[in-house]
Amino acid sequence: MEIRHLKTFLTIVEIGSYTGTASKLGYTQSTITSHIQALEHEIGGEIFTYANRNLQLTTLGRDLIPLAEDLLSTHEQIKNMRCTNEVKGVLKVAAPESLTISRLGPIIRDFSLKHPNVKIILTNGPCGQNHIDLISGRVDVALMVYPEIKPEKCIHYSLIEEKIVLVSSLDGPDHFDAYKNIGTNTNHFFITNEEGCSYRTMFEKYLIKHEMDIFQTMELWSIEAIKQIVMSGLGFSVLPYITVKDEVESGKLKILNHSENLDPIYSYMLIKKKKWLPPAVEAFVEVVLNRFNDTEKMSI
Numbered sequence: 001m002e003i004r005h006l007k008t009f010l011t012i013v014e015i016g017s018y019t020g021t022a023s024k025l026g027y028t029q030s031t032i033t034s035h036i037q038a039l040e041h042e043i044g045g046e047i048f049t050y051a052n053r054n055l056q057l058t059t060l061g062r063d064l065i066p067l068a069e070d071l072l073s074t075h076e077q078i079k080n081m082r083c084t085n086e087v088k089g090v091l092k093v094a095a096p097e098s099l100t101i102s103r104l105g106p107i108i109r110d111f112s113l114k115h116p117n118v119k120i121i122l123t124n125g126p127c128g129q130n131h132i133d134l135i136s137g138r139v140d141v142a143l144m145v146y147p148e149i150k151p152e153k154c155i156h157y158s159l160i161e162e163k164i165v166l167v168s169s170l171d172g173p174d175h176f177d178a179y180k181n182i183g184t185n186t187n188h189f190f191i192t193n194e195e196g197c198s199y200r201t202m203f204e205k206y207l208i209k210h211e212m213d214i215f216q217t218m219e220l221w222s223i224e225a226i227k228q229i230v231m232s233g234l235g236f237s238v239l240p241y242i243t244v245k246d247e248v249e250s251g252k253l254k255i256l257n258h259s260e261n262l263d264p265i266y267s268y269m270l271i272k273k274k275k276w277l278p279p280a281v282e283a284f285v286e287v288v289l290n291r292f293n294d295t296e297k298m299s300i
Contacts, residue, residue: 001042003075006068008035009047013065017055039064066136073137077278088117091280094130095122095143097193097223098162099267102242103291104143111287118280126196134270140281142270145240146198147263151270157285159267159292163241164199166256167248169233176258179236180212189235190215191226202263203238227253240265267292 011021012032022029040047047061057065076089095104100122108120125133127144134142135153145162166176173179182188192200207213218235220226223243230237231252247253269288271281 001039003072005035005039006072008032009039009061009064010068010072012036012048012055013057013061069137077274077276086117087115087279087283089278089280090119090121091141091278091284092121092123092139093141093143093284094125094133094139096127096130096145096197097124098145098199098240098243099143100124101223102240102245103267107288107291110291111284114287115280115283118283126194127198128196131270134272137272140271140278141284144198144268144270145265146268147202147265149268153273154270155273157269157289159269159288162199162265162267164202164238164262164265165241165244166236166238166258167227167230167244167253168236168256169231170251170254171233172236172254172256174254174257176236176256176260179215179256188215189218191218191220191229191235191237193220193223193226195219199238199240199265202265206260206262 008021008025008027011025012018015021015024018029018032018036021027022032025032027035036048043060043064045060046058047064049056049058104122108122111118112120123130123133123139127146130139130142130144131151131154133139149156168179179188192203194200204213207215215235218229220229223239226237226239227244227247229235231247236256241248241255244253248255269285271277271285
């Protein structure tokens with residue numbers, strides 16, 4: 001088994017065809033085929049099959065994906081061992097949108113100024129997916145906004161408790177009880193982001209537990225879109241305060257008073273447990289911890 005065979009395999013998974021993979025990697029299609037045949041011979045079964053002329057992964061192929069990603073990640077770390085004192089290379093970071101728009105800007109600026117030879121690739125996704133991507137080796141660092149966690153196979157840092165607020169338009173009710181009394185008898189929505197979002201999940205579980213799951217839900221694609229729709233007076237939302245701080249202070253949104261006992265939510269940084277961490281990961285962890293330590297000092 002060769003590293004290039006695994007790279008070919010994962011590229012086919014990404015692109016979905018032998019032809020596109022050959023073009024991207026600069027191989028002939030026959031070479032791509034020989035790479036996959038060598039892999040299949042090594043593991044003793046088919047990893048791709050065709051159904052109605054569409055290339056599909058077999059069960060064996062799906063099982064191979066996280067293992068191949070982990071091996072390629074390890075291979076990159078081994079290559080970088082020659083320059084352990086030099087911080088360079090590629091750093092892949094996954095974060096939810098809420099942290100990306102509210103806290104990551106200064107962190108990436110500080111890191112890039114200090115370590116200009118590191119290329120940062122930032123992806124946004126729900127916290128659960130970010131955790132999966134970290135364990136599989138697709139990313140090096142995962143940032144999350146979540147209730148209290150103790151994840152296996154990860155080193156995790158609790159960064160800060162995120163204040164979760166209910167917000168509405170300026171001409172909306174002042175107290176959440178007004179929305180509870182209105183219920184579904186009006187066009188007022190619970191405006192929120194995608195399923196899998198930790199604070200959405202926390203709030204919906206709270207509503208169900210207290211038999212208040214009476215709101216129509218409007219699911220939008222971004223926090224900015226949510227804020228704009230809430231400003232229009234169409235309903236309320238539940239968001240980390242840091243994401244609406246500017247709008248609240250400028251009088252575009254207002255915080256709803258409420259008597260609900262919501263579970264606390266925290267920002268975390270996760271890295272995969274390994275015997276050796278790339279210098280870029282160690283450097284990023286240091287910048288993040290320093291930035292959040294400064295944030296906590298300012299809030300005291």
